Amino acid sequence: MQPFVDFDNVSLRYGGEENGLLALSDINLKVKEGEFIAIVGPSGCGKSTFLKATTGLWPVTSGSITVNQEKVRGPVNCVGMAFQNPTLLPWRNTINNVLLPLEVVQPQRSMWGRKRQDYIQSAKDLLEMVNLTGSEEKFPWQLSGGMQQRVSICRSLIHEPKLLMLDEPFGALDMFTREDLWVALQDIWLKKRPTIILVTHDIREAVYLADRVIIMAARPGRIVAEEVIPFERPRPLSLTFDSEFGKIFSSIREKITEVSV
Ligand SMILES: Nc1ncnc2c1ncn2[C@@H]1O[C@H](COP(=O)(O)OP(=O)(O)OP(=O)(O)O)[C@@H](O)[C@H]1O
Ligand SMILES: [Mg+2]
Numbered sequence: 001m002q003p004f005v006d007f008d009n010v011s012l013r014y015g016g017e018e019n020g021l022l023a024l025s026d027i028n029l030k031v032k033e034g035e036f037i038a039i040v041g042p043s044g045c046g047k048s049t050f051l052k053a054t055t056g057l058w059p060v061t062s063g064s065i066t067v068n069q070e071k072v073r074g075p076v077n078c079v080g081m082a083f084q085n086p087t088l089l090p091w092r093n094t095i096n097n098v099l100l101p102l103e104v105v106q107p108q109r110s111m112w113g114r115k116r117q118d119y120i121q122s123a124k125d126l127l128e129m130v131n132l133t134g135s136e137e138k139f140p141w142q143l144s145g146g147m148q149q150r151v152s153i154c155r156s157l158i159h160e161p162k163l164l165m166l167d168e169p170f171g172a173l174d175m176f177t178r179e180d181l182w183v184a185l186q187d188i189w190l191k192k193r194p195t196i197i198l199v200t201h202d203i204r205e206a207v208y209l210a211d212r213v214i215i216m217a218a219r220p221g222r223i224v225a226e227e228v229i230p231f232e233r234p235r236p237l238s239l240t241f242d243s244e245f246g247k248i249f250s251s252i253r254e255k256i257t258e259v260s261v
Contacts, residue, residue: 002069003030004195005054005163010063012046012053023049025220027063033162034193038206039214040252042260046221047199051165054197055079068162077105080161080194084168086148088140088155095136098123098154105159119158126154129191130184146177153181157188166198170205179237182208186234203252204240213252217259225255 012024023046031037039047052058053065056072065072067079080101088097102108102119112119127133130150140148149169156164170178182205189196200206206213207229215225227248231239239245 001032003066004033004035004068005029005031005197006066007054008064008066010053010065011061012049012058013061014049022220024053024060025222027221027223029214029223031195031197033195036189036196036198036209036211037214038198038200038210038212039216040200040203040206040256041216042218042256043201044221045216045218045259047216048167049221050216051081051167051197051199054163055081055165076163078162079165080156080159080163081165081167082149082152082156082169084171086140086145086152088148088151090140093137093139094127094132094143094151095120095123097140097151098126098158100155101159108159123154123158126157126188127151129188130154130181146173146181149173149177150181150184153185157192157194160192160194162194164194164196166196168199168201171201178202178205183237185209190233203249203256207245207248207252208235208237208240215252215255215259224259227252227255 007027007029010024010027011022013020013022015021039050041047049058053060054067056075067076089100099119103112124136127136130153132147132150135143135147143151153169170181173181186209198209210229213227213229214223216222217224229248
């Protein structure tokens with residue numbers, strides 16, 4: 001089967017050819033359809049750049065990227081994205097923030113008039129999955145940071161993207177909220193099976209959620225190792241205290257420390 005995301009010898013240099021910064025160097029990576037990948041690595045190693053390249057928001061300098069059998073040449077539209085800061089629109093309530101992509105992205109945009117009620121139901125279903133039933137009419141400034149982040153994850157999923165790109169989506173949250181959202185994300189992934197690429201600083205999060213953890217290093221930004229995570233799903237949170245989990249955690253941590261010095 002062809003990979004869903006295929007990086008073939010990709011390099012990306014910001015700035016001029018000579019003295020620009022090599023943010024990605026010779027990246028080769030294949031991600032299967034429905035796979036859950038996490039990318040970890042020190043600050044500045046090119047994780048966000050990797051996401052920008054995959055979604056076509058920044059052109060590569062050499063090599064090629066294929067997403068869903070098509071070479072990436074500009075913005076890819078089968079993608080949903082969520083970032084560390086929720087970036088909700090303050091003048092829209094929760095449900096209308098979640099619905100936003102359907103008003104903007106094709107093919108849903110042209111069906112907006114006819115399918116509005118179905119879309120609203122899908123938004124409510126997603127909000128229920130992240131425990132936000134009852135907050136549909138609230139505005140972002142009436143929600144806590146964790147609640148806003150949940151809304152933003154629902155928004156990234158509403159158009160049923162085949163590929164979900166998450167750039168440290170839980171970074172700003174307290175540990176308990178973060179763990180709740182890991183469980184919610186795992187549920188969503190098990191139900192809808194999008195391909196997910198999650199960038200995170202949190203090794204526990206990466207090992208708990210992913211099928212495979214990719215470890216990157218900086219200067220130049222490159223992949224140095226990968227770790228396959230063997231645990232069955234659904235994974236209980238208590239797994240993170242398991243000794244096998246601890247071994248994988250330590251091995252990844254060591255590899256990151258090696259490349260951080
Ligand atoms: N638009 C840009 N123009 C020039 N250089 C950039 C640009 N965006 C990022 N860089 C540089 O590219 C390198 C990789 O940046 P990137 O944002 O991908 O790192 P990161 O791994 O996501 O870091 P962090 O963990 O801090 O978010 C950094 O040295 C950064 O300064
Ligand atoms: Mg980043």
